[in-house]
Amino acid sequence: MRRRDFLASTAAAAASALPTPYIRSAAAQSRKDTLLTVSETGPNSLDLMMPGANISCYEVGWNTYDRLATFGLTKGANGEDRYDPDNFQPELAESWDLGDMSLTFKLKKNATFHDGTPVTAKDVKWSFERALAVGGSPTFQMRAGSMEKPEQFVVVDDHTIRIDFIRKDRLTFPDLCVPTLSIFNSALAKQHAAEKDPWAIEWLKTNIAGSGAYQVEKWTPGQELIFRRYDGWKSGPVPKIQRVIWRVVPSAGNRRALLERGDADVSFNLPPKDVSELAEENKLTVIGTPVDNCIIYIDMNVKIPPFDNVKVRQAIAHAIPYQKIMNAAMFGRAVPMFSGPASVPPRNGRSPAPKLTTWSRRRSY
Numbered sequence: 001m002r003r004r005d006f007l008a009s010t011a012a013a014a015a016s017a018l019p020t021p022y023i024r025s026a027a028a029q030s031r032k033d034t035l036l037t038v039s040e041t042g043p044n045s046l047d048l049m050m051p052g053a054n055i056s057c058y059e060v061g062w063n064t065y066d067r068l069a070t071f072g073l074t075k076g077a078n079g080e081d082r083y084d085p086d087n088f089q090p091e092l093a094e095s096w097d098l099g100d101m102s103l104t105f106k107l108k109k110n111a112t113f114h115d116g117t118p119v120t121a122k123d124v125k126w127s128f129e130r131a132l133a134v135g136g137s138p139t140f141q142m143r144a145g146s147m148e149k150p151e152q153f154v155v156v157d158d159h160t161i162r163i164d165f166i167r168k169d170r171l172t173f174p175d176l177c178v179p180t181l182s183i184f185n186s187a188l189a190k191q192h193a194a195e196k197d198p199w200a201i202e203w204l205k206t207n208i209a210g211s212g213a214y215q216v217e218k219w220t221p222g223q224e225l226i227f228r229r230y231d232g233w234k235s236g237p238v239p240k241i242q243r244v245i246w247r248v249v250p251s252a253g254n255r256r257a258l259l260e261r262g263d264a265d266v267s268f269n270l271p272p273k274d275v276s277e278l279a280e281e282n283k284l285t286v287i288g289t290p291v292d293n294c295i296i297y298i299d300m301n302v303k304i305p306p307f308d309n310v311k312v313r314q315a316i317a318h319a320i321p322y323q324k325i326m327n328a329a330m331f332g333r334a335v336p337m338f339s340g341p342a343s344v345p346p347r348n349g350r351s352p353a354p355k356l357t358t359w360s361r362r363r364s365y
Contacts, residue, residue: 042223043060049201051137052136064212066211069093085174103172105163107121115188119211123183149166185209322336
């Protein structure tokens, strides 16, 4: 399901285009029009541009803010939905024109922020300038696509924004699709800005100024966040799920028990062992999607001996039992970057668990 049917994530990560999990609307069978999700941690801010924003902030941003464009979907090896990094789809923009040294977006004229204010090119420019100015992940994300100067963002008219290139960069357009580069209601944010806080970072930590498919109804940091659908959303099909309760349950065992009892619909990022066991039991629906920018690796400092010797690094690379590590630590729930999918020996005569799992939910009957 699309973020429109709720929660997606990236996901990623991180500052890069982050594929996050999709959750199908059919999951909310026990609480009419409400989905209950549980995870180990919650967001430390409602503003994913905030320096130090954690990974959960991306789920908040993805659902409460829009971007000019987004990534389309494709099917993974197991039939699951996943992002297609080569397929760009409009979100706040209705069209775009890629020139030799510029990229021009036409905005949807009926798109509004949650307070009913129309989304304009001035909001886009302010949001991009904010990303450049706040530092950390947003600034790094912008520069990854060669967006480095405020003057690159030109308001042509209320519904037209042009991005001038300082160099040709194939990452510019993908950068505009990631959660970090969300579009803020600049007029609302400016009302809460201060001389020492011109980008309203303090206010936006606990308040939303977006146009996304969901609004934040209530947030109790470290405990619970409640989303409510924004019925005026114009950037895609209005979600079928009206309300989402996202509860923080630190214990993986408790999250698993909630799923198995039917007291929760979705659990994010259960340990690989739990997910492998749940997949084998076949009582829950387990869907896994490789997260493209979630990488686990062994790092060597090439500036100090003996790792400054390429032969030593090559010897270490050849000596590491990659597959054994993946089988022991990830229970087959991982995919090597440069090889085939990981696997584990069948247990009880059953097939190995499917590849990397990012979330699971109750089976719909």
